[in-house]
Amino acid sequence: MRLPIIALAVSAFAIGTTEFVVMGLLPQMADDLGVSIPAAGMLVTGYALGVVFGGPLLAMATARLPRKTVLMVLMGLFIAGNLLCALAPDYDTLMFARVIAALAHGSFFGAGAVVAGHVAGPGRAAQAIALMFTGLTVATIMGVPLGTLLGQTLGWRATFWAVVLLGVAALLIIARQVPDLREMQAPRLGQELRVLRQPQVLLALGMTVFGFGGVFAVFTYIVPILTEQAHLGEQAISWVLALFGLGATCGTLLGGRLADWRLMPALIIALAVLSLFFVVFAAMMQHPAAAVIGVFLIGLLGFASSPGLQTRCVQQASAAPLLASTLNQSAFNLGNAGGAWIGASLLSHGAGYPALSLAAAAVTAAGLGLTLASAYLQRRSRRLQVSPAIACSHG
Missing domain, CATH: 1.20.1250.20 (MFS general substrate transporter like domains)
Structure with missing residues (x-):
C-alpha cells in the first residue's frame, strides 16, 4: 500500500x-x-x-x-x-x-x-x-x-x-x-451530478470558497508586504516562507484533530479567529517581528480550517466521492483566485497593503456566515427528524 x-x-x-x-x-x-x-x-x-x-x-x-x-x-x-x-x-x-x-x-x-x-x-x-x-x-x-x-x-x-x-x-x-x-x-456521473442539488453541498462548497479565500488576498502579495511594509531583506524571504509552510503543516494537523472532535464548532472557531487575526495583521504588518510571526499565523490559522472544510464537503456529498473531492479542490482554488483578484484590484486602485488584510477579514467573515447558516440548517433538520419520532412514540 x-x-x-x-x-x-x-x-x-x-x-x-x-x-x-x-x-x-x-x-x-x-x-x-x-x-x-x-x-x-x-x-x-x-x-x-x-x-x-x-x-x-x-x-x-x-x-x-x-x-x-x-x-x-x-x-x-x-x-x-x-x-x-x-x-x-x-x-x-x-x-x-x-x-x-x-x-x-x-x-x-x-x-x-x-x-x-x-x-x-x-x-x-x-x-x-x-x-x-x-x-x-x-x-x-x-x-x-x-x-x-x-x-x-x-x-x-x-x-x-x-x-x-x-x-x-x-x-x-x-x-x-x-x-x-x-x-x-x-463513477456514475448522473448520480454524482444530482448531489449538487442539495443545499448543504452547495453551502459546503461556499464555505470553502470564502473560508479559504481570505488567505490568498494577503498571501499572494506576502513578499512585497514583507519587503515594502516590514522592510525585510530579500535574503530573508525564503526562510520566512518556510515559516508559513511550518504553520500550514501545524494548522492542518491541528485542524484535523479539531474536525474529528466536533466538526462544525471547530470550523466556526477557526474561521472566527482567522477573521480577527487579519484585522490585527493589518495594523501590525509594518513591524518586522510582527510581520514574520504573522506569516506563520497565516499558515497556522488559514490551514486549520482546511481539513474541516474538506471533510464537510465529502460528508455532505457522500454519494459522489469523485466529484466531491474534485469540486472541493475547485472551491479552494476559486477562493484562491477571488482572494488574489481582490488584492490586485485594491492595489490597482491605490489601496495600501493593510487594506488587503482588512479585505481578507471580510471574506473570511463571509465564510463564517455560511458556516453558521449550514450549522443552523443541520440543527433544524435534526429537530424536524426528532419531532415526528416523538409524535409517533406518544401516538
Whole structure:
C-alpha cells in the first residue's frame, strides 16, 4: 500500500510547489516580464481558475478511463504546462501556460483520493488520503522556500525547470508503483451530478470558497508586504516562507484533530479567529517581528480550517466521492483566485497593503456566515427528524 501512496504524495508535492511558488517570486517575475505587481499576482488567479474549471471538466471527461491512466495523463499535462512556463517569452504566454498546468490539479487530487482509498482498503482510506495530501503541506515547507531561493539565485525560470523535473519523477513513480486497478467501478456521473442539488453541498462548497479565500488576498502579495511594509531583506524571504509552510503543516494537523472532535464548532472557531487575526495583521504588518510571526499565523490559522472544510464537503456529498473531492479542490482554488483578484484590484486602485488584510477579514467573515447558516440548517433538520419520532412514540 505504501509505495503507491508515496507516488501520489510526490505528485502532490510537485503540484503544490508550482501552485504556491509564484508568491515568492512575484517581484522578480514582474520586473522580468515588465508588468506591475498586481498584474503578476493575477498569475495566481489564472492558475486557480484553471483548477476551478479544469478539475470538474477533466474529471467527467476521464471518468470511464482506468484510474492509473487518468493519473498519468494528468501528470503529463502538468509537465507540459510547466515546461511552457519555463519557456514563456512574455506575460500572456506565461498566463496561458499557468492555466494549462492548472487543468490537471483538481482532477488529479479527485482521482488520487479515490485511488488512495481503494489501495489502502477498508478502515485505512482516510489515513491514506491524508498521507497523499501531506505532499501539499511539505511543498509549503520545502518546495516553495527552495523554489523561491532557486528563482532568486538563477532566475524564476529555473524554478519552473525544477518543477518539470519533479513532474517527470512523479510520472515515472506513478507508472512503476500505482497498480492498474481496472477492477474499480467507474463513477456514475448522473448520480454524482444530482448531489449538487442539495443545499448543504452547495453551502459546503461556499464555505470553502470564502473560508479559504481570505488567505490568498494577503498571501499572494506576502513578499512585497514583507519587503515594502516590514522592510525585510530579500535574503530573508525564503526562510520566512518556510515559516508559513511550518504553520500550514501545524494548522492542518491541528485542524484535523479539531474536525474529528466536533466538526462544525471547530470550523466556526477557526474561521472566527482567522477573521480577527487579519484585522490585527493589518495594523501590525509594518513591524518586522510582527510581520514574520504573522506569516506563520497565516499558515497556522488559514490551514486549520482546511481539513474541516474538506471533510464537510465529502460528508455532505457522500454519494459522489469523485466529484466531491474534485469540486472541493475547485472551491479552494476559486477562493484562491477571488482572494488574489481582490488584492490586485485594491492595489490597482491605490489601496495600501493593510487594506488587503482588512479585505481578507471580510471574506473570511463571509465564510463564517455560511458556516453558521449550514450549522443552523443541520440543527433544524435534526429537530424536524426528532419531532415526528416523538409524535409517533406518544401516538
